[in-house]
Amino acid sequence: MSKNAVEVTGVTRIYTDVHGNPLEALRDINLTVNEGEFVSIIGSSGCGKTTLLRLIAGLDRPQAGTLTLNGEIIEKPSPERGYVFQQHGLFPWLTVEKNIAAGLKARRIYRQHKGDVSEYLNLVGLEGFERSYPHQISGGMAQRAAIARSLINRPAVLLLDEPMGALDSFTRADLQDKLLEIWKANGTTMILVTHDVDEAIYLSDRIVIMTPRPGKISEELIVDFPHPRHRGGVEFLNLRRVILEKLHLASARPQPEYTI
Amino acid sequence: MRISNIKFTFWTVLTLSGFALAEVGSFVLPTLQNQTFVIRDEAYRAILAGLIFIYLATAVFSWFNEERREKYAKRAPFRFFIGLVLLTWDLLGTKFGLLHMPFFPGPSQITWVFVEEWEFLLSNLVYSLRLYAFGFFSGVLLGVGTGILIGWFVKANYWIMPVLKMTGVIPAVAWMPFALNIFPSSFLAGCFLVSMCAWFPIGFQTARGMQATQKAYFEVAQTIGGGRFYQLLHVAIPNALPSIFTGVSTANGLAFTTLVMTEMMGARGGLGYYINWAKAWSSYYKVYAAIIIMAVLFSVILKIIGAIQSRALIWQRGLTSSVEERS
Numbered sequence: 001m002s003k004n005a006v007e008v009t010g011v012t013r014i015y016t017d018v019h020g021n022p023l024e025a026l027r028d029i030n031l032t033v034n035e036g037e038f039v040s041i042i043g044s045s046g047c048g049k050t051t052l053l054r055l056i057a058g059l060d061r062p063q064a065g066t067l068t069l070n071g072e073i074i075e076k077p078s079p080e081r082g083y084v085f086q087q088h089g090l091f092p093w094l095t096v097e098k099n100i101a102a103g104l105k106a107r108r109i110y111r112q113h114k115g116d117v118s119e120y121l122n123l124v125g126l127e128g129f130e131r132s133y134p135h136q137i138s139g140g141m142a143q144r145a146a147i148a149r150s151l152i153n154r155p156a157v158l159l160l161d162e163p164m165g166a167l168d169s170f171t172r173a174d175l176q177d178k179l180l181e182i183w184k185a186n187g188t189t190m191i192l193v194t195h196d197v198d199e200a201i202y203l204s205d206r207i208v209i210m211t212p213r214p215g216k217i218s219e220e221l222i223v224d225f226p227h228p229r230h231r232g233g234v235e236f237l238n239l240r241r242v243i244l245e246k247l248h249l250a251s252a253r254p255q256p257e258y259t260i
Numbered sequence: 261m262r263i264s265n266i267k268f269t270f271w272t273v274l275t276l277s278g279f280a281l282a283e284v285g286s287f288v289l290p291t292l293q294n295q296t297f298v299i300r301d302e303a304y305r306a307i308l309a310g311l312i313f314i315y316l317a318t319a320v321f322s323w324f325n326e327e328r329r330e331k332y333a334k335r336a337p338f339r340f341f342i343g344l345v346l347l348t349w350d351l352l353g354t355k356f357g358l359l360h361m362p363f364f365p366g367p368s369q370i371t372w373v374f375v376e377e378w379e380f381l382l383s384n385l386v387y388s389l390r391l392y393a394f395g396f397f398s399g400v401l402l403g404v405g406t407g408i409l410i411g412w413f414v415k416a417n418y419w420i421m422p423v424l425k426m427t428g429v430i431p432a433v434a435w436m437p438f439a440l441n442i443f444p445s446s447f448l449a450g451c452f453l454v455s456m457c458a459w460f461p462i463g464f465q466t467a468r469g470m471q472a473t474q475k476a477y478f479e480v481a482q483t484i485g486g487g488r489f490y491q492l493l494h495v496a497i498p499n500a501l502p503s504i505f506t507g508v509s510t511a512n513g514l515a516f517t518t519l520v521m522t523e524m525m526g527a528r529g530g531l532g533y534y535i536n537w538a539k540a541w542s543s544y545y546k547v548y549a550a551i552i553i554m555a556v557l558f559s560v561i562l563k564i565i566g567a568i569q570s571r572a573l574i575w576q577r578g579l580t581s582s583v584e585e586r587s
């Protein structure tokens with residue numbers, strides 16, 4: 001029996017827009033993510049994906065509803081919930097190696113876990129770039145370093161906000177395989193925000209489709225065929241078509257009603 | 261572009277020939293001005309010989325390195341020009357006495373001061389150096405400390421920032437009358453003034469650099485388990501470092517000015533004091549000697565600070581375009 005890792009119940013988040021009007025970024029979100037599961041959240045830009053992920057990370061608080069991790073209410077950020085930002089967010093003043101070690105230093109356990117740094121550096125395939133600064137490495141490498149920085153704290157869940165959004169397709173495919181490899185090796189629960197349907201199908205156990213204005217979950221789809229998944233396979237393409245249809249349907253504006 | 265051996269030899273000869281001409285001029289030409297005192301050429305000649313030796317050694321040292329060769333060749337015309345300037349100056353000032361005395365002495369007179377009065381000069385140099393060291397370092401500490409308070413605590417920003425802004429625009433030397441009365445020694449008063457003048461730009465830049473930190477970096481720190489103290493020490497302060505060094509550079513320029521002014525106005529020692537003392541005796545050649553020492557001293561200090569800066573900001577290399585890359 002799998003345990004619930006992340007539990008989102010009735011969460012609503014209302015921002016104030018530039019004109020001072022309320023903006024409902026999320027309305028009544030309910031989502032359960034099981035331990036060790038790989039869940040992707042997909043939806044058009046502005047539908048509240050980042051907002052939801054930030055709430056799970058504890059970087060933001062909802063107006064209504066609750067969020068829990070292993071039964072504990074999420075109130076503030078914690079290394080238990082690793083977060084990989086859209087723009088890697090590596091500290092420019094630290095080398096790759098020191099960026100990865102930052103998680104240990106922040107928690108003051110660096111001395112006991114020194115050896116982990118090279119372990120995680122190797123895990124994301126950055127051997128040889130220990131002493132490089134973030135601006136000296138490619139975007140894909142920086143994202144991998146950011147992932148290692150989060151993973152070194154052995155989080156229960158890793159939250160990834162479009163980590164591959166800014167990468168070219170080759171680097172992206174590489175990083176996707178790396179992510180799968182890490183997921184299988186560590187069994188970390190993964191929640192990935194993306195706007196790439198193929199990426200979601202390639203990686204996840206489950207795909208959550210969100211719709212905008214107000215941000216809601218419109219559909220959840222199980223992806224049950226085994227890894228490695230072939231992007232040209234029949235199952236893949238079928239699922240892809242289904243998701244695209246749902247996304248189009250989801251973003252279609254309601255037809256105006258005419259009265260005679 | 262490769263510099264051939266022949267070309268490099270030419271540049272070396274050109275470099276050396278300027279100083280060699282000056283040396284020959286000093287030895288060969290007779291002194292025609294009617295002298296009120298004996299002019300001693302030894303120090304000047306020794307310095308010229310020293311320059312010739314140094315540039316010859318540099319040429320030999322650069323022979324096997326393409327990059328150094330290029331650098332050396334590039335500077336050759338200017339060094340040749342300096343040699344000619346020295347020769348001309350020596351002729352006009354020392355040999356023919358055509359320059360207006362005592363305000364424009366020749367190079368021999370000026371350089372002889374280093375021999376004649378080296379002990380007194382050295383003691384004043386040490387005085388200046390100590391004043392600078394104590395004053396400037398305490399100013400840096402004070403400035404960075406104040407800046408961190410302002411940059412980190414909203415309350416400090418509210419209460420201290422306006423004070424910093426108000427007092428910061430006042431030239432530090434304006435406090436001189438008080439400083440001289442309040443402090444037990446003129447040395448401490450000088451330290452205080454140098455420290456004051458460094459405090460403002462450094463404090464301001466430190467605070468500004470911290471306040472400009474992207475929110476995302478603080479969020480990253482939080483998600484990897486960093487508390488407030490971690491965020492201050494490992495996010496806000498490193499982010500402010502380039503800005504802090506901008507403040508230090510500005511402060512350094514102000515500190516030199518303040519240093520010399522305090523020495524000229526109230527101190528019992530220092531290069532500024534020496535200048536005043538020499539002026540009182542109308543020994544203008546000594547004023548020049550002190551000015552030369554100042555130029556060297558301040559250049560060395562700037563070089564040291566520059567080296568510390570590029571070491572501390574090594575992570576910025578390639579991130580921003582530096583002057584070196586542009587030229």
Ligand SMILES: Nc1ncnc2c1ncn2[C@@H]1O[C@H](COP(=O)(O)OP(=O)(O)O)[C@@H](O)[C@H]1O
Nearest residue numbers: 015016017025044045046047048049050051052
């Ligand atoms: N801090 C904020 N203040 C005001 N509005 C915001 C803020 N953050 C996000 N929003 C708005 O909330 C909506 C959802 O944003 P977001 O979660 O970033 O969407 P996504 O990540 O799916 O593109 C958007 O309309 C956005 O403009």
Ligand SMILES: [Mg+2]
Nearest residue numbers: 049050051161
């Ligand atoms: Mg987003």
